[in-house]
Amino acid sequence: MHIHAYEKLWLAASVLLILFLLGSVTYGAVGPGVAMVSDSEPAIDAGALDEDDRFSEPRVEQVGENEYAAYVVARQFGFQPDPIVVPANSTVTFYVTSADVIHGFEVAGTNANTMVVPGEVSEITVETDGPAEYGIVCNEYCGAAHHAMEGKLEVVS
Ligand code: CUA
Structure with missing residues (x-):
């Protein structure tokens, strides 16, 4: 009887340990991934951006x-x-989304940099100063012309 009781205790303890480990692995895998983008923004349908109020006509407002x-x-x-x-x-707050695959959005020479994931809206806020021109680069491999994917940010007075 004595030994049997200890076995039960150990069994219960190892089950708890396994559950705890599973829990921490799940938390670890999901936590930082979700924190990368704004989680206050609702998910978005990457295939239907032309029907979205914000992204059907990409613009500055x-x-x-x-x-x-x-x-x-x-x-x-x-x-x-x-x-x-x-x-x-x-x-300026940038709301950036992708119409197809994962891209990057980096304002070259600044610390404004985010991953752009289809189905999600990445959000970064910057303070502009004097007039200037910046390149925008994609720093996630996104296909054959990834290296040529670039844009321009013009800060005007
Ligand atoms: Cu888009 Cu690389």
């Missing part, structure tokens, strides 16, 4: 006194709009 929203679509092999034109000395 004024949303506050000195605040702008840039709705950007990445697709093989470019970005829309091109160029993206935003005012100097303002706050």
Whole structure:
């Protein structure tokens, strides 16, 4: 009887340990992946962007006194709009989605950089200063012309 009770305890303990391990593996695998993009944005149908209010016409919109929203679509092999034109000395939030495969959206020479995943909307906010021109590059391999996929960001006064 004595030994039997210990066996049960060990069995219960190992089952708990296995459940705990499974739980932490799942959390570890899903957690950071989801945190990469804005999780406040609802999922989006990559195949129906032309029916989406924000992305059917990729554009820059004024949303506050000195605040702008840039709705950007990445697709093989470019970005829309091109160029993206935003005012100097303002706050710009980029909402970027993909019409096909995974792309990158990096404003070259700055720390503005995000992965662009079909079905999701990536969000990055930047503060612009003086007028300048930046290249936008895709840094996720997305097909034969990946290396040529680029856009332009124009900060104008
Ligand atoms: Cu798009 Cu690489």
